[in-house]
Amino acid sequence: MKLLKVLTVIVLVSAVAIAAAGYWLFTNQPSLARFEARGLGTTTDGTSSRVRVSWLGNTNVLVTDGETAILTDGWFTRPSDLEILFGHIGPDLGAIDRALERADIEQLAAVIPVHSHFDHAMDAPEVAERTGAMLVGSESTANIGRGWGLADESIRVATPGQAMSFGDFQVTLFESRHFEFPNPLLRRGVSSRTEITEPLQPPVRMTEYAEGGSYSVLITHPDASVLIQGSAGYLPGALEGIDVDAVFLSVGGIGGQTERYQSNYWAYIVNATTPEKLFPVHWDSFTHPLGERPQAPNLFWDQVFGLQADASIQWAFDRAAEDPLLQAGLLPLWQPVSIP
Numbered sequence: 001m002k003l004l005k006v007l008t009v010i011v012l013v014s015a016v017a018i019a020a021a022g023y024w025l026f027t028n029q030p031s032l033a034r035f036e037a038r039g040l041g042t043t044t045d046g047t048s049s050r051v052r053v054s055w056l057g058n059t060n061v062l063v064t065d066g067e068t069a070i071l072t073d074g075w076f077t078r079p080s081d082l083e084i085l086f087g088h089i090g091p092d093l094g095a096i097d098r099a100l101e102r103a104d105i106e107q108l109a110a111v112i113p114v115h116s117h118f119d120h121a122m123d124a125p126e127v128a129e130r131t132g133a134m135l136v137g138s139e140s141t142a143n144i145g146r147g148w149g150l151a152d153e154s155i156r157v158a159t160p161g162q163a164m165s166f167g168d169f170q171v172t173l174f175e176s177r178h179f180e181f182p183n184p185l186l187r188r189g190v191s192s193r194t195e196i197t198e199p200l201q202p203p204v205r206m207t208e209y210a211e212g213g214s215y216s217v218l219i220t221h222p223d224a225s226v227l228i229q230g231s232a233g234y235l236p237g238a239l240e241g242i243d244v245d246a247v248f249l250s251v252g253g254i255g256g257q258t259e260r261y262q263s264n265y266w267a268y269i270v271n272a273t274t275p276e277k278l279f280p281v282h283w284d285s286f287t288h289p290l291g292e293r294p295q296a297p298n299l300f301w302d303q304v305f306g307l308q309a310d311a312s313i314q315w316a317f318d319r320a321a322e323d324p325l326l327q328a329g330l331l332p333l334w335q336p337v338s339i340p
């Protein structure tokens with residue numbers, strides 16, 4: 001009888017401790033305040049380039065020359081922690097409205113998910129529909145479009161390495177690799193399903209948004225060229241001989257990888273493309289609504305899941321500091337900057 005009482009107390013105390021730890025993880029974020037002074041290129045004055053680029057959170061990058069506009073991902077929904085982990089997720093039409101208005105987007109030529117995970121491709125068909133854009137990406141991305149009811153003529157499955165023209169822009173998707181989570185359980189979870197083979201109709205479990213191939217997106221224009229690296233993975237040699245003005249480099253998770261992986265990532269993406277400017281992206285929260293300023297992920301995603309925003313951003317700045325010709329900085333949300 002006494003033993004039963006002791007056991008009951010132990011179980012209750014453990015349950016309370018686990019609940020308290022969980023609450024703490026989900027309601028606290030690391031402070032990234034020390035990076036705030038590292039803004040870069042927030043001016044559009046004094047340049048003859050027509051190309052303007054705005055960062056809209058995660059790996060949403062809007063590139064425009066005033067005539068033609070192209071957007072990677074177009075992911076503006078921010079599901080809750082519980083929805084992502086245990087529920088079903090789908091596009092938040094209100095969040096998409098607000099973001100398009102905030103970014104002053106009316107017409108787009110193309111919406112290009114960097115891969116088909118939910119935090120990249122989930123909203124893309126709706127954004128394409130509202131802006132008259134072509135949805136461009138993998139067969140898996142095409143199936144997200146079909147499931148949403150997007151017309152076939154608005155969907156284009158890209159051939160890696162083959163340039164597509166949109167106004168004065170040329171867009172090429174190069175095959176790349178997704179970030180490799182150091183934790184084997186997570187790695188298996190993320191890559192358990194690789195393709196979306198049927199039209200996908202949300203709301204669905206997060207895992208239904210299979211990767212479908214990861215890309216480096218090269219956008220060139222007579223005035224400027226940019227590379228958007230959608231995930232912190234690399235394919236050796238894939239970008240050899242490509243020279244760009246700016247790289248938008250996904251850093252989420254890179255701070256927790258081995259030195260060898262980090263060096264390869266830098267060599268095969270940044271050294272290979274010799275940019276003058278580097279903007280770390282994909283380090284911000286995917287559960288906090290998109291607001292005025294970017295938010296750090298909460299401690300669950302940052303430490304348990306392993307995004308490690310602080311270490312990852314610091315890594316990019318440290319590597320960039322070794323190259324005197326390379327400027328690195330965080331972009332403000334929503335504000336256009338000139339490239340080059």
Ligand SMILES: [Zn+2]
Nearest residue numbers: 115117178231
């Ligand atoms: Zn992903």
